[in-house]
Amino acid sequence: MSNASSAELPKIVDPYKLAEHNSVLEGEIPLSALSRFREAVFGFEDGAVCRVKLSFYKDSERRRIVSGELEVPVNLECQRCMGPMKSVLVSRFVLGLVTSDEQAQGLPKDLEPFLTDDFSADLWSMTEDELLLVLAPYPLHDRGECPANEDLKAYEPDGSSEKPEKKAGDNPFSVLAGLKNTKH
Template sequence: MLTTRLPKQVEPYKLAANHESLEGLVSLDAMSRLGEEIGAQQGDCEVRLDFGIDTQGRRRMEGQLQAAVQIPCRRCLQPMPVTLESRFLLGLVSDDSLASELPSDYEPVLVENEQLNLLPVVEDELILSLPQVIYHDEADCPVSRDQLESGADADVSEQPAASPFEVLRNLKGKL
């Protein structure tokens, strides 16, 4: 089990040149965008980052992360435990024009002034790994299937819809 914190900022080009790895924890409550998506979270995200240079001379950062979060069920809106996991491969670029030169299996990450803030990178990967829709099992959900049905079709009167120009016709008659 990891107990060390991941540094907030790194020099990724130096790490890549030395083929170094970083392992550590990032606090989930520091991730405001993740909190906007699924609500405030507690606990940590375990992160492993391997820096290197590929055969074409491109600097890369390969990572994996895992975090236990609470995501609201779309049926009852009660939080339910979910483990998020992600593996990613990022190409380190110094400007946006270089991003288009990366192979399709690389995602670009912009490195400014040879510094990279790791929190947004980890937060982006967590957000990308969120499931689209999540529900409790029907037996575990406090909202039953019967409560989700809209019931019998309501009687709809067969009156023709009023013309959208009726208001204009009434105004014209008043002039």
């Protein structure tokens, strides 16, 4: 297995040639170069990078495959306190290399397609897509670590984190029933 490694992951490669040679690429992508991802996170430190390891190979059915591991430290916006939340995003994925929608439809269900040109693929764009897929839709600090934790306790009558028990007769729409019977 050949092994290519550099400080910065190449942006454009020939994935089919890499798969023929069972190649492994390791490197980094500056987060400042990933505009869609940059807009989706709360922020990151200056000079932050995504660490990437990609393995290109052919499977037993002679399909060309790229499997990868990504890791990136970022700040997400906690949806409870709306403040920054340090997080490390990690992604592991396996993609089938395809050049058409017809080839993509022929892949088994456990392989996601990676649509490429005949001789080139943009690894930075692929990495950015995978990072966007692992973003939590509603990131939250752990309840005990969230700055809004004190505010949350104010909404609980006894300051505990237990939910009050519901009585059988409690009906959240009882106020509406009263309004229905009033005349305008």
